[in-house]
Amino acid sequence: MLKSKLYFILVLLSLKSLAQSQKENSKTSQDSLKKEILKEVVVTASRTQETFLRSPISIEQLKAADAKNMGSPSSFDALENLKGVQIITPSLGFKVINTRGFANTTNVRFAQLVDGIDNQAPHLGAPIANALGANDLDIDKIEIIPGAASALYGMNAINGLANIQTKNPFEYEGLSIQQLTEINHVGHVDRFSPKLYNQTNFRYAKALNSKIAFKINGSTTGGTDWVADNRTDLAPNSNASTNLYGADNPAFDEVNGYGNESANRKTLTLNGKKYVVSRTGYREADIADYNIQNYKGDVGLYFRPKKGQELVLTYKGALINTVYQRSNRFRLEDYTLHQYSIDYHTDIFQIRTYLTQENTGKSYNMRSLAENMDRAFKSDDQWFANYTTAYNNAVTTGATIADAHRMARTTSDQGRFIPGTDAFNNKKDELTNINNWDFGAALRVKSSLVHAEGLFNWDKAFADFFKKIDTQLLSGFDYRTYIIVPDGNYFINPVDDGKKLTYGKTGGFTQLSTDLFDKKLRLSATVRVDKADYFDLKFTPRFTAVFSPKEEINFRASYQSGYRFPSIFEGFSNVNSGGVKRVGGLRIMSNGIFENSYTKASIDKFQALVTSDINTLGLTQAQAIDKNKGIIQKNPYTYLQPEFVRSFEFGFRGVTLKKSLFIDADFYYNSYENFIAQVEASIPNTADAAQIPTALYSKATQSRYRLWTNSKSKIYNYGGSLGLKYKYSDVFSFLGNVTYTKLDRTDDKDGLEDGFNTPKFIVNGTVITENLWKNLGASVTYRYQNKYDYVSFLVSGEVPAYWSMDAQINYNLKKPYVTAKLGGTNFLNKTYYSMLGGPSIGALYYLSLTWNIGKI
Template sequence: MSRIFTQIFYVLLLMCTINVAAQAQSITVSGTVKDKQSKEGLAGVSLTIKGQSGGTASTSNGSFSFTTTAKVPFILVASYVGYGTVEQQVTGSTSGINLEMETAVVLGGDVVVSASRTPERILESPVSIERMSAASIREIAAPSFYDALNNMKGVESSTQSLTFKSINTRGFNSNGNTRFNQYIDGMDNQAPGLNFSVGNIVGITELDVDNVELLPGASSALYGAGGINGTLLMTSKDPFKYPGNSFQFKTGINHVNDDNSKVQPFKQLDVRVARSWNNKFGVKAAFSFLQAKDWFGNNYSNFDRVSRTAKSGDRNSDPNYDGINVYGDEVSQNMRNVALSVQNGTIAGINAATGGLIPNIKSTLDGAFGAAIPNAAQQAGFLATLPAALRPTVQNYLPFYVGLKAGLIPDQNISRTGYNEENLVDYDTKSLKASGALYYNISNTVQVVGQANWGTGTSVYTGSDRYSLRNFNIGQYKLELKGEDFFLKAYTTQERSGDSYISSILGSYINEVSKPSTTWFPQYIGNYVGARAAGQTDAQAQAFARSVADQGRFVPGSAQYEVAKDKILNTTISATNINSVDPSKSVYGAKFDDKSNLYHYEGMYNFTNLFNKVVEFQIGASYRLYDLNSAGTIFNDLNESIDIKEYGAFAQIGKKLFNDKVKFTFAGRYDKSQNFEGRFTPRVTGVFTVAKNNNIRVSYQTGYRNPTTQNQYIDLSVGGGSQRLIGGLPEIMFSKYHLDSNKPFTDVSYRAFLASAATGTPNQALLQQYTFDSKGVRPESVQSYELGYKGLILPNLLIDAYGYYNIYKDFITAVDVYQNVNGSFVKFGVPVNAAGKVTSYGAALGLDYLVGKYAISGNVSYNQIGDLPENYINDFNTPKIRYNLGLGNKEIIKNFGFNVSYRWQDQFYWNSSFASGQVPAYSSLDAQVSLRIPSVQSVIKLGGSNVLNKYYFTSYGNPSAGAIYYIAYSFNP
């Protein structure tokens, strides 16, 4: 695959070196641009040639100059944040051009590309779309533009840590959202081994963002697999249009009034450098570094790992306590079963040691004492009759014999004492992003770009477990040839897990190193029996037994703890080797070793200009390869390689009718993955102009997503080893784990079976087998119907409203099953398709209103789940109502502005493979004030997110987030 990538590089390099024939004579355009009212020069104004690449930006005093080979006459366009666009015709080499710009804010004037993969006014978009410009990004109150996505209509997020947020629209939110696509400069930003974007940890730096476009809803017809819920496209700045140097330093604090931590510093530095020469060569580089203390996962609610819901009790009241953000306590055993196991092991051991002279020590004791329960003196007398070599073994067994005979051992589970998340996870958050790009304009309309984005970070991610992502890094590298009507691009994404590890496995294995469970549980139960026999209550005996069994337990912060922790988190999962004969020789590892890659090749051509714009017509095709390499720490690839090939093609045709009052667009795409049948996803849209700048849109869109790489090939122990996640392909389910020949049991029937054991002999008849589809898990699809309106009711009032209805088929969910393996039940989590259809529906309304220089905005969204198949686990994970309000003024007095954003969302129930529970309603207020200093091209901003410091969490089991207060200095932003 790297050979193909190299060949494409040479092709593009050759095209770069071709001297375009009949080049026009170059001309120089220069002048100044000023504020019409103050007559002051404006710095950073973008000067471009209309409809062509290239241009420049004005200097600190408003002057500009650039050379171009564009044929005259052409239109010179000046654009600047908060000012109306100015156009002037240029007929030849011209100097002394004097452009004057007036402050203005125009609603509905944005041009978007993503809705139809061709430029169009946002008012005329055939589907719902949200946009954030570089101008609006400079005004946001949130710490970053990515945080401010929450202010968009219908957008919600799951905050797993300070820097890890999963964006979503239209329901079925999740940690690590695999139903939402994210692109940066046309590159799919997903981590190949995870199949979702890791927030903006490895993304685009704020100073380099040109615009952000978000498409709520299905978008597979234009963008391929994924994006069932939505697609986010981020575009960086072109060095020809945005040359110059800029930087921003932000410093602040968080963890204010936090019970988990004292106030902590928050720092971020962003730098961007861009240059261009003769409108031919351009280069840019951007850098960002953030450092802070992460939010703490401190949900210590008791967790029922079978039903995956919270229950009453804590470590003091429930011997089987399993805290949501406590790890290691997932390891649990039944007291009576342990006692019986010890008894059976002792019988077998003594029988072997005596050559059959004492074949059954239990029967021997019964013969000695009959129905009576032997007291301490009687036990000592019996021991004296045995050979000295056997006395220690029998003495250790006697508490279990007495406990079972006297009925002192309850049929109850007990769990090991766990460690809080803060003792296991790396909360020292870091995020470093670096990018660079080279541009060469072959002609006025054809450009070649070589681009590299690389990022590394330390963060925390929630999946089926809490994963500490330490020194995780991703690199994206792209070569692209693009023109006015086409593009060809090839890029690769290289994911490296660094020092990332599973927190629950780490907690469990620290326990095992300090004292193996094979010792801890018998010790607990033996001391429990002794305490009960001495007259203690159950609660007293449980507490005493735990205190004895926990003797020698490694205490967080101790030398023993740190040594064990460091060794385990630096040993890979696949290197784990548990030695049941000699536990001291066991090897424990919690570290990932993921080096997965993605290779993508894509091209598109727009024939619209060739057809003299009579119709709009585009075609495109793509090829993708997933190269999975986890060395057995995530996927089933310890002894085999895994590659997944995908390809697809699309076409779109559009036509305006009835004096351009109506526009219809038809699109369709075919995609094929090597593991699944091919999929065709059509899209039909219509835009009806009912009045100038007032349009009604209607659309039918389809979308689908393949099961993720993990849905297909995962083979991973989670929950402290209490569950194994496996892929849904037949080669995993059936060939490796034999879930067809040794059928597992449903989780509902297994819970009933456990409940029956509490009343006596377990009722085997309650167990019900689960039968998996012989073809395994299949792709999921959606049909989406939408009706919307966007228009300028008044020149200063913009309204955008829509309603949608979605029908999902083969919805990918998961089931927990229990397989009887040699008398022990093993829990598996397996992805499956829900039978029947899942429906959802909703609506949203957005208003933007200008009153003088004040910008007032607001939006409200409603989302609801409809029909559900029987036995489907509802993971809609979306509040019914959420709304945003905003108020801002870029210059309330000279050079002084402000912005305030308020958001609220209703309570809802969160359901995930990690934990399930109620997410309370919450509100948050972001605010900032800014001071422009034109003389030094600088801005000082004072602001904060969640400034009222009301701690809230967005998804159950994830940390609560408080306020971030900051001050930022920006030069030439």
């Protein structure tokens, strides 16, 4: 007891001594925070250089130097600490950024740029995390706009936009090498014992003279992914009328088990009862390759023919081997991306063009692999026939109903391919090279994106005139075309099989800004017009106001709107998957389907009631069908239109408490129309109206579709966030933020809106110490998010709340110019899910060594 008291007293004396030593330089540190905030410049919010405090909309900024002081191993990972940012993790090699709701694993509503260049994979319409992004050593800072940004960018960025800005070789020369060694799967959180995860980065930049410079970046990453092995039953009530639940349910469908989904189930009549029975399928852990091996690199040539002018030629390339998730889980294997760009800019104008090429290589769909692995040893018809015979035999010999189902499955599965055997591996290799998901699992897509854009600063071209009226005028245009090579499975050309699919859009904007009342009030107005193939002209306005009574106090308000045009996949997909054809929502792809189909939701309800009435009321099938046929509903949806959002935002930024506290707060309200989502529907294989209910009771007598369409609901969401930065001294600083996001309501509730998939509360808090002792620094981050509903076509349910902690210590050796960083994310190893269908995430411990050499 005495020992504890002495220890406590010593701690208090130490803290008092430290506080006294820091008090002497507190005024200096407070002034440094003010200078740091006031001098910060951002470019993404208005596409022109402006101070961070006076940005007219919400914008978050993460400098690479600040990211190094956080517990995350990279700048991209550190984005999770920013106000308003949500990151979901489908795999260790694939993280998805989102803001303000409606998150999903292929986030086509959030754009991701590198130096203003979109780094999306063309056929997906979204980036594959940072796979084609900047090397961590080359990142200067990252700016994120949480909220609509399409008025200025026209890139479908109605949820937000991230712009990763890299280091110019004229300003940042030298050689940098970074070795990041990590360990995951610690503590037997899944099937793996602890595994090494390595990343090696390098950067070399050189200015040959005042007019020519170049830089080269490279990165290689390798390790073992997190495992997705959620065994929750997605069809728990399929056999409720016969009291078969849990392990006794013959329609058991695990979240991360594939080949036993709805398309792989059949209703069997067994001993006078109706039972829903599924094929056995395979767990993801048995069929997936969790090895991550990613490579990326880029080369940039920089020319400055005259002062204020710069020509930049760049090439980026990536080779990706990781797990990817959208409606299904995929293995990306030898997946390549290439990007070529030319950028010429002066103070007056900028012209930029780039080409992105995508080849999915040897990638495959895990669900298709599982279901066709089952069918490869025995067809569905044969398997269900064997099941029926085996069940009846078991019941005849006195087995219970549950045991009879287990015995029937065991008998029917005889000869099945067993994971880990040579026969299984050989069949897997065969199926993953068949580009038809009715029989195989291959993903074979080649696509390209061609983009050109330009900006013109009228106030720089005619400086005297615009200076007199204290006004700035900016105009811009952009043109984009997607080019898809039809592969006969994922994409087809419905008009001409021999031609590539093309899908283009062009647009432009003008933005006028002016300062009033001695520059205390800044107003701006933007108008944009876009024309995309298959759609009429669309107009997008933006209005902003910033009131700054003092330099340190800034209030802002804005109204923005934005359109999102369907992605290539949403508009043109044409793929069979488990007996369901997924069809793009453009009329050119789905003509006639909407008008002649019935909704799956009503068909499922109809089939369940018919089965229940047969089992519990003793009705014949014909009687039960006639009784419940009124449940079936025609498909009320139609062909795709662009999605539209209106967004209102209010905010405040300021420095207070004797210049030691920075505050940034915002509140927004959004309304969506024509929300792009999916509906499942079936066309009965009969022309006789009287036979339609009977045809829709059996999967064998209907053609099933999953269609991209627009929700009939108007959808509203709102939220806000508060961010604080408090600099106590040159040593201690505190960062904290809280984000609130809520789906307000839908005025029709047709159930088609994409899952909101966002927690109400996300809280981050970080304590940072710099130069605590000599060149030693450290930080600790706490993160919390509450539970939330997750909706997707792979799985729907509730994501549990979780909290985690990151921590790091770093030490700078001035010679030999090495920075060592030792840390861990989720270092307490409390496993959690960031979304459903994805992996369980444990601790990641790492040691990072960065060697920086100056000019060589």
